[in-house]
Amino acid sequence: MDKETQTLTNLMGLDRSAMIDYFVSLNEKPFRAQQVMQWIHQWGVRDFDKMTNIGKALRAKLATISEITVPEIVSDQISVDGTRKWLLDVQKGNAIEMVFIPEDTRGTLCISSQVGCTLNCSFCATGKQGYNRNLSVAEIVAQLWVAKHLLAEQYQTEDRIVTNVVMMGMGEPLLNFDNVIAAMNIMQDDFCFGLSKRRITVSTAGVVPAMSKLKEESPVTLAVSLHAPNDELRNELVPLNKKYNIETLLAACEAYVSDSQRAKVTFEYVMLEEINDLDEHAEQLIQLLKNFPCKLNLIPFNPFDGIAYKRSSNNRINRFRDKLKMAGIITTVRKTRGDDIDAACGQLAGDFVDRTRRSMKNKTLNNKIN
Numbered sequence: 001m002d003k004e005t006q007t008l009t010n011l012m013g014l015d016r017s018a019m020i021d022y023f024v025s026l027n028e029k030p031f032r033a034q035q036v037m038q039w040i041h042q043w044g045v046r047d048f049d050k051m052t053n054i055g056k057a058l059r060a061k062l063a064t065i066s067e068i069t070v071p072e073i074v075s076d077q078i079s080v081d082g083t084r085k086w087l088l089d090v091q092k093g094n095a096i097e098m099v100f101i102p103e104d105t106r107g108t109l110c111i112s113s114q115v116g117c118t119l120n121c122s123f124c125a126t127g128k129q130g131y132n133r134n135l136s137v138a139e140i141v142a143q144l145w146v147a148k149h150l151l152a153e154q155y156q157t158e159d160r161i162v163t164n165v166v167m168m169g170m171g172e173p174l175l176n177f178d179n180v181i182a183a184m185n186i187m188q189d190d191f192c193f194g195l196s197k198r199r200i201t202v203s204t205a206g207v208v209p210a211m212s213k214l215k216e217e218s219p220v221t222l223a224v225s226l227h228a229p230n231d232e233l234r235n236e237l238v239p240l241n242k243k244y245n246i247e248t249l250l251a252a253c254e255a256y257v258s259d260s261q262r263a264k265v266t267f268e269y270v271m272l273e274e275i276n277d278l279d280e281h282a283e284q285l286i287q288l289l290k291n292f293p294c295k296l297n298l299i300p301f302n303p304f305d306g307i308a309y310k311r312s313s314n315n316r317i318n319r320f321r322d323k324l325k326m327a328g329i330i331t332t333v334r335k336t337r338g339d340d341i342d343a344a345c346g347q348l349a350g351d352f353v354d355r356t357r358r359s360m361k362n363k364t365l366n367n368k369i370n
Contacts, residue, residue: 008067011040012145013138015185028058034191040068041141041192044149070142071096076150084154086146090115090139094132096170098143100151106163107151111143113180114171119205121225121238123270125304126170134176140183143169144193165195168203168223174210184218197221203268208244208252215256222256223266223297224249228276229284237276250292257293264330265292270299271312271320282320286327295330302336 014022019033035053039045046068048059071088074095078084084100096112115132117124144165151161165187167173173180184200187193202214203223211222226246228234234241241249257263267289271277289296298321301311312320317333324331 006065008065010136010138011036011062011066011068012070012142013136013182015137015182016189016191017185018182026058026061032058036062037186037189037191041145041186041189044145046070069138070146071139073146084151086143088143088146090135096135096139096143098147098169100147100162107161108164108166109144109147109162110166110169111140112169112171113140113167113173113176117171118175119172119238119240121205121227123227123237123272123301123307123309125307128306129170131171134179135171137179137182137186140179141186144187148193162193164199164201166201166203166223168201172205172207173202174204174207174214177210177213181214181217184220188218201266205238205240206244206249206252207240208248211252211256219256221266222253223268224253226267227270229281229288233276233281237272246288250288253294254292263293265294267294267296268299269296270301271317272301273310273312273316275309277312277316277320279319279323282323286324286329289329290327295332296324297332297334299334300336 009022011019011022014033016033016037019037020030023032023036024030032054036051039051045051048054048063051059054062071090073086074089075087076084077086082102084102086098087095088098089095094115096115098112099110101108101110112135114134116129117126118131120127144162148162152158155161167180180202184202187195187200188197197218197220201221201223203225204211205225214220214222225238226234226249227237228241228246231241231245234246244252253265257265269276269285285296298317300314300317301309303309303311321331321333
């Protein structure tokens with residue numbers, strides 16, 4: 001069987017334990033795993049011939065049975081505020097989006113975990129797209145890999161540019177649990193990207209059973225899409241609430257941070273005009289969260305085509321924030337970034353078919369990472 005028809009192992013998607021198992025299966029020493037992981041993730045090398053501390057025979061063998069592949073870049077846009085968004089081809093007419101948000105003291109990469117999303121939250125562009133499939137470990141990790149190496153070129157530095165990763169892109173991470181865990185293992189590995197657990201955030205709409213598993217396997221920072229202070233409204237905005245209501249969700253959140261005095265859950269709350277932004281909603285939130293170890297992140301709604309919701313006014317958002325802060329709840333307002341390129345929270349859609357005409361002029365971008 002030649003390489004064209006052989007199923008190749010994509011080494012981009014193997015965490016340390018899987019990589020060790022892979023080399024042991026080839027009758028190679030386990031330390032080969034860390035060598036290859038460094039070449040791939042730290043130094044951005046995808047050509048086995050360039051892995052100079054590995055013998056020629058093994059390099060030749062790896063070239064016939066494995067590969068190091070990343071999705072093709074369909075488009076690469078930079079906002080007026082410096083936010084950068086990529087559309088990545090994940091085959092068969094599907095694409096995902098990821099977003100880099102530069103700030104003074106950190107750089108945050110928002111990563112996708114699924115093609116589309118099953119949860120159909122009523123205010124989210126991704127949910128309106130529908131769901132196709134889970135992303136593989138390699139497809140999740142490759143987003144960080146692509147961003148790391150292209151940003152190094154953009155900023156002309158070898159210093160760490162992506163300091164934080166948030167699983168807040170397309171999809172519900174906890175519905176792709178095993179692949180997300182393996183991908184986060186690679187992100188945290190000192191032979192790969194070396195991110196600490198507190199630098200990685202998983203955002204969930206409230207998949208309660210998986211939250212306890214997440215704490216056991218990879219207790220990263222937890223963000224929860226709350227968006228409503230009562231079950232009736234949350235049933236409308238976040239349909240998953242019909243399965244795991246607010247009381248059940250808060251109990252799971254409390255358990256997640258129960259053994260840490262410093263840890264807090266971040267609750268995300270999109271601000272929708274005259275839907276969830278009234279004084280009565282603020283009062284209900286205060287009663288819900290006043291004794292809870294959390295911080296609340298208010299998100300100005302980012303409109304998209306075909307949606308009837310409107311963004312709350314700045315005055316309304318500030319009034320809402322002030323009421324919560326006066327009650328002792330840590331509350332911030334997320335600054336809208338990248339909305340001129342549809343990169344703001346809730347706008348990621350990955351509508352690949354509509355954008356393929358751009359792909360030819362963007363193919364040259366891929367030469368930079370090959």
